[in-house]
Amino acid sequence: MEEQPYLQYIMPTLYQISQRVQEIILEAPMKISKVYLTGSLALINNVDLYFQEGLSQAECEILKPNFLEQVLDKINIKDYIEVNSAIALAVQRLNDTLKGMNFKKLSLSERLKQEMKITMPESKKRPAKEGENKKLNLKLNLDMDFKGKLAPMEKNFVRAIYGVLILIIVFIILSSILCSGFKKKNEELDLLTTKQNAEIAKANQDKKTLDSTRLKYQNLLKQLQEINNRISEVTQSRNQIPNLLNQIMYRIPEEVQLISIENTTDKHIVIKAKCNEYTQLGYFIAKLKTSEILTNVVSSSGVKSNNVVSVTIEGDLP
Amino acid sequence: MRKILLGIGIALMVTIFGFVLIKGINIGGINVLGVTQIKNESDKLKEKNDKLTKLAQSDLPSAVSATELSQNHFKKQKTNMKVKYF
Numbered sequence: 001m002e003e004q005p006y007l008q009y010i011m012p013t014l015y016q017i018s019q020r021v022q023e024i025i026l027e028a029p030m031k032i033s034k035v036y037l038t039g040s041l042a043l044i045n046n047v048d049l050y051f052q053e054g055l056s057q058a059e060c061e062i063l064k065p066n067f068l069e070q071v072l073d074k075i076n077i078k079d080y081i082e083v084n085s086a087i088a089l090a091v092q093r094l095n096d097t098l099k100g101m102n103f104k105k106l107s108l109s110e111r112l113k114q115e116m117k118i119t120m121p122e123s124k125k126r127p128a129k130e131g132e133n134k135k136l137n138l139k140l141n142l143d144m145d146f147k148g149k150l151a152p153m154e155k156n157f158v159r160a161i162y163g164v165l166i167l168i169i170v171f172i173i174l175s176s177i178l179c180s181g182f183k184k185k186n187e188e189l190d191l192l193t194t195k196q197n198a199e200i201a202k203a204n205q206d207k208k209t210l211d212s213t214r215l216k217y218q219n220l221l222k223q224l225q226e227i228n229n230r231i232s233e234v235t236q237s238r239n240q241i242p243n244l245l246n247q248i249m250y251r252i253p254e255e256v257q258l259i260s261i262e263n264t265t266d267k268h269i270v271i272k273a274k275c276n277e278y279t280q281l282g283y284f285i286a287k288l289k290t291s292e293i294l295t296n297v298v299s300s301s302g303v304k305s306n307n308v309v310s311v312t313i314e315g316d317l318p
Numbered sequence: 319m320r321k322i323l324l325g326i327g328i329a330l331m332v333t334i335f336g337f338v339l340i341k342g343i344n345i346g347g348i349n350v351l352g353v354t355q356i357k358n359e360s361d362k363l364k365e366k367n368d369k370l371t372k373l374a375q376s377d378l379p380s381a382v383s384a385t386e387l388s389q390n391h392f393k394k395q396k397t398n399m400k401v402k403y404f
Contacts, residue, residue, distance in 0.1 A: 150320075157324035164331035168338060175342065175350045182351075182359045189366045196373040203381035210388040217395055224403060 018054035036063040251287045255280045267317040274310045
C-alpha cells in the first residue's frame with residue numbers, strides 16, 4: 001500500500017466498473033465471451049487479472065491494435081494504450097480505404113464475412129455534372145450482413161419465398177394423398193377384377209360341365225333308342241316267320257311243293273319251290289305278291305328236270 | 319447482396335416448385351406425383367374401372383345366362399328322358 005498510495009482510491013472505482021460490467025454481461029441477450037480493457041486505467045499493472053477474477057464468464061484482455069502485433073514487443077504498452085482512442089478514430093475514418101484494419105482479432109467466420117464483403121467504390125467525392133449519366137452515382141451494396149431490419153422489398157421477397165414454400169408443401173401433401181388414393185383404388189379395382197374374372201371362370205366351368213353332362217345324356221338317350229328299336233324289331237320279327245308260314249300254308253296251291261324257306265338276312269326270305277306245272281308256280285308267286293305276304297318279290301326262271309320245274313322266289317317280309 | 323440472395327432463393331423455390339409440379343419426386347418412400355403422372359394414373363384408373371364395369375355389366379351376366387340356358391336344356395332333357403323311359 002505504501003508503494004502504491006493511490007490504490008485505495010482507485011480500487012472502489014475498479015470494483016464498481018467490474019460489478020457493472022458483470023451486470024451487463026448477465027443482462028445481455030447474447031453471450032459475451034470477451035471483455036476488452038482500454039483507456040488510461042488499462043495501464044495499471046495486472047488490471048486485466050483483477051477484472052478476470054470478477055468476470056468469471058468472460059475472458060478479459062487489454063485491447064491492442066492487431067495490426068501492431070508484430071511490433072508489440074518493441075513498443076511500450078503505454079505508447080499505444082494511451083492513444084488507443086486516437087487510433088480507433090483514425091481507423092474509423094480510414095476504414096473504407098484501409099481494409100482489414102481492426103483492433104479486434106477476427107474469427108474465421110468474421111474473416112470470411114469480411115472477405116465476402118464487396119463494396120463498389122463511391123463516386124461521391126466528384127460532384128456529378130449536369131447531364132452526366134446518373135449510373136456513376138449508383139452504389140451496389142453487396143453486404144452479406146443479414147442482421148438488421150428488412151426493407152419492404154426484402155420483406156416481400158421473404159413472403160414470396162414462404163408462399164412458394166407453402167405451395168410446395170401443400171402440393172406435396174395433396175399429391176401424396178392423391179398417390180395413396182390411387183394406390184388404394186388400384187388395389188380395390190384389381191381385387192374386384194380378380195373376383196369378377198373368377199366368377200366368370202366359375203360360370204364358364206359350370207356351363208362346360210353341364211354341356212358335357214348333357215352330351216353324355218344325349219349319347220345315353222341315343223343308345224337307349226337304339227336298344228328300344230332293336231327290341232321292337234326283335235318282337236316284330238319273332239311273329240313274322242310263323243305268320244308267313246301260316247299265310248303260305250293257306251295260299252299255296254296243292255301241286256306246289258316247298259323245298260326250303262330261308263331267312264337269309266334281316267327280313268329277306270328265299271323260298272325254293274317245285275311243281276310239275278309252270279302255271280301253278282306262277283299262281284303261287286302271284287299270290288305272294290297280291291296278298292302282300294312278301295314285298296319286292298322276284299323269282300328266278302324255272303329250271304325243268306324230269307318234268308319237275310324248280311324256282312327260287314325272293315322277297316322281303318312286310 | 320441480401321436482395322440478390324433473396325431473389326436467388328425465390329427463383330430456386332419457383333424452379334423446385336415447377337419441377338415438382340411437372341415431374342414429381344420421390345423422397346425416401348414418399349412418392350410425390352407430378353401433374354402429368356397424376357393424369358396418367360387417373361387415365362389408368364379410369365381404364366381399369368371401365369374394364370371392370372364391362373366385366374360386371376356384360377361379361378359376367380352373359381356367362382351366367384349361358385350357364386342358365388345350358389342348365390335349362392339339361393333339365394328339359396332329363397324330364398323328357400324320365401317321361402319317356404321311367
